[in-house]
Amino acid sequence: MAGISLVDIGLQVPVVLITADGDVDQYPQAVIYDHENSLITTLDLVHRANGLYAPSAAYVMPEEVFISVLYIVYEDSDHLIESTKYLRDIDVFIMTPEEVVFVMGVDGTVENETEINGEVEIEEKIEGVTEQ
Secondary structure (H helix, E strand, O other): OEEEEEOOOOEEEEOOEEEEOOOOOOEEEEEEEEOOOEEEEEEEEEEEEEOEEEEEEOEEEOOOOOOEEEOOOEEOOOOOOOOOOOOEEEEEEEEOOEEEEEEOOOOOEEEEEEOOOEEEEEEEEEEOOOOO
């Protein structure tokens, strides 16, 4: 079932697929694309329990606006015969929005700052905003 989730850059992306009937003899893959629909990677998913499949190693959120994870289930380990029993599915993972902070300058202007991983960048000055 398709979903949209927020994920912080560098944290684990929950790349998981479950077969509705609990089938354990499938060979699914997760094909991951960036926000420009360019292929990032393809992950083989392994059976964990009760039809739940996940990659053998954690996949972390790259520095992308969003990624799309396309799930394809295959009947064979060579990934040549796509299953006709299971439909393709997709999840979208969006980079968690940056923390935006407004700082009052000594001249009465407000500066819009964005904090990314502890580093602060001044993006713009907002004229005419005064302290209340």
